[in-house]
Amino acid sequence: MRIVIHSGLVIDPANNLEKVTNVVINDDKIELVGNTNGLSIDKEIDASGLVVCPGFVDLHTHLRDPGFTKKETIQTGAAAAVAGGFTSICCMPNTNPLIDNELTVSYITNKASSLNICDIRPIGAITKNQEGKQLCDYLSLKSAGCIAFSDDGKPVSDANLLYTALIYTKNNGDFIFALHEEDYSLSKGGIINEGKTAFGLGLKGIPSLAESSMIARDIEILRAVKDARLHICHVSAKESIALLKNAKKEGLNITFEVTPHHLALTEEEAYNYNTYAKVNPPLKSKEDLESIIEAFKQDLVDAIATDHAPHELDSKNVLIQDASFGISGLETAFGVVNTYLVKKNLISLFKAIELLSTKPAKAFKLDAGKLTEGSLANIVLLDPNKEWVVDSNNFKSKGKNTPFNLKTLSGNIEQTIYKGKTVYRR
Numbered sequence: 001m002r003i004v005i006h007s008g009l010v011i012d013p014a015n016n017l018e019k020v021t022n023v024v025i026n027d028d029k030i031e032l033v034g035n036t037n038g039l040s041i042d043k044e045i046d047a048s049g050l051v052v053c054p055g056f057v058d059l060h061t062h063l064r065d066p067g068f069t070k071k072e073t074i075q076t077g078a079a080a081a082v083a084g085g086f087t088s089i090c091c092m093p094n095t096n097p098l099i100d101n102e103l104t105v106s107y108i109t110n111k112a113s114s115l116n117i118c119d120i121r122p123i124g125a126i127t128k129n130q131e132g133k134q135l136c137d138y139l140s141l142k143s144a145g146c147i148a149f150s151d152d153g154k155p156v157s158d159a160n161l162l163y164t165a166l167i168y169t170k171n172n173g174d175f176i177f178a179l180h181e182e183d184y185s186l187s188k189g190g191i192i193n194e195g196k197t198a199f200g201l202g203l204k205g206i207p208s209l210a211e212s213s214m215i216a217r218d219i220e221i222l223r224a225v226k227d228a229r230l231h232i233c234h235v236s237a238k239e240s241i242a243l244l245k246n247a248k249k250e251g252l253n254i255t256f257e258v259t260p261h262h263l264a265l266t267e268e269e270a271y272n273y274n275t276y277a278k279v280n281p282p283l284k285s286k287e288d289l290e291s292i293i294e295a296f297k298q299d300l301v302d303a304i305a306t307d308h309a310p311h312e313l314d315s316k317n318v319l320i321q322d323a324s325f326g327i328s329g330l331e332t333a334f335g336v337v338n339t340y341l342v343k344k345n346l347i348s349l350f351k352a353i354e355l356l357s358t359k360p361a362k363a364f365k366l367d368a369g370k371l372t373e374g375s376l377a378n379i380v381l382l383d384p385n386k387e388w389v390v391d392s393n394n395f396k397s398k399g400k401n402t403p404f405n406l407k408t409l410s411g412n413i414e415q416t417i418y419k420g421k422t423v424y425r426r
């Protein structure tokens with residue numbers, strides 16, 4: 001079966017391509033990008049007015065399954081992913097049981113292959129039961145299919161534990177440690193960012209120092225170990241950006257991601273005790289947001305990752321002190337990035353697509369995020385100019401918890417193709 005997607009603006013950062021041309025799919029693969037002369041075509045997709053680009057890659061998704069299926073299941077999470085243009089997602093281990101054993105890995109990969117609508121790559125835990133006491137068996141988790149390791153939701157508070165994990169793995173291949181950076185002694189009891197909004201609302205704040213001091217510590221650990229590889233999750237503070245800029249300049253093997261909500265919103269979103277704006281790390285000040293934008297302009301950011309954290313509304317429709325931390329993010333990611341970065345002329349659409357596909361794939365060494373001939377036909381058709389009003393009731397995700405609800409976004413996913421088959425159409 002040969003399908004040609006014609007008349008669209010093809011943006012493929014992996015091959016430095018941006019032009020109106022054809023993308024030819026043959027069964028599950030990309031046969032070619034360019035001229036279709038002499039080819040017999042079975043089916044045509046008219047992409048006039050649309051952008052055709054690689055399926056997006058999310059390095060940070062919470063699927064909640066096994067264990068917390070009232071928040072999300074692998075099925076609803078995967079449906080949300082493809083509705084958001086993601087054809088590869090990496091799922092965090094804070095499930096129940098946790099992804100700290102091969103059985104849970106195979107539960108997820110089996111579900112993923114029976115659904116067959118997007119790649120689902122498990123991230124294993126760094127410590128057993130995420131208790132921060134005992135290292136997991138990284139070799140066997142890796143051979144079972146884990147592509148990185150993280151205790152996300154929690155920091156690795158014990159410096160010696162992280163140090164040991166890096167030393168143990170460094171001569172055994174590529175092990176990526178994705179870190180949730182938070183010093184509990186500084187963040188404990190905090191609800192939103194420490195600053196004007198928290199003060200005005202009478203809420204205990206979480207200082208930026210809770211994030212940046214841990215990043216500083218872990219850069220030191222990385223420097224001490226050398227050949228190890230760190231990835232910093234959901235970076236939100238200007239102090240953290242400054243540290244990471246220097247670490248990169250120095251040549252340390254470190255990457256970092258920024259979420260759509262941290263590049264678009266500030267702590268003021270929590271005005272009125274809005275629990276939908278309660279997230280970890282907290283939404284920060286205008287100055288932090290400006291330093292994140294500057295990091296994008298300077299090409300320092302390695303990935304935009306959703307930190308899709310679906311929660312049932314019962315855990316959000318309570319006092320802000322008691323509400324869960326987290327934002328459901330898969331289905332608004334492109335719209336938010338396009339509205340708050342591209343439409344404001346802060347970065348180009350090409351760069352935005354690169355940060356959602358090619359760069360994250362590169363950071364986690366995934367065979368994805370490109371329209372190269374012979375690679376799997378994981379493709380998104382999007383309308384960068386289409387305006388829409390977010391209505392979380394229409395989300396495929398069970399998680400309706402978003403501070404973007406009822407906001408107008410520009411840029412919509414029209415169609416998502418996975419291994420040559422349409423898995424989502426608006």
Ligand SMILES: NC(=O)N[C@@H](CC(=O)O)C(=O)O
Pocket residue numbers: 062094152153154180278279280281307309310325326327
């Ligand atoms: N981001 C959040 O606010 N919540 C995440 C955990 C995390 O990413 O740290 C969750 O699992 O709900």
Ligand SMILES: [Zn+2]
Pocket residue numbers: 152153154180233234280281
């Ligand atoms: Zn986290």
Ligand SMILES: [Zn+2]
Pocket residue numbers: 060062092152153307309
């Ligand atoms: Zn997370």
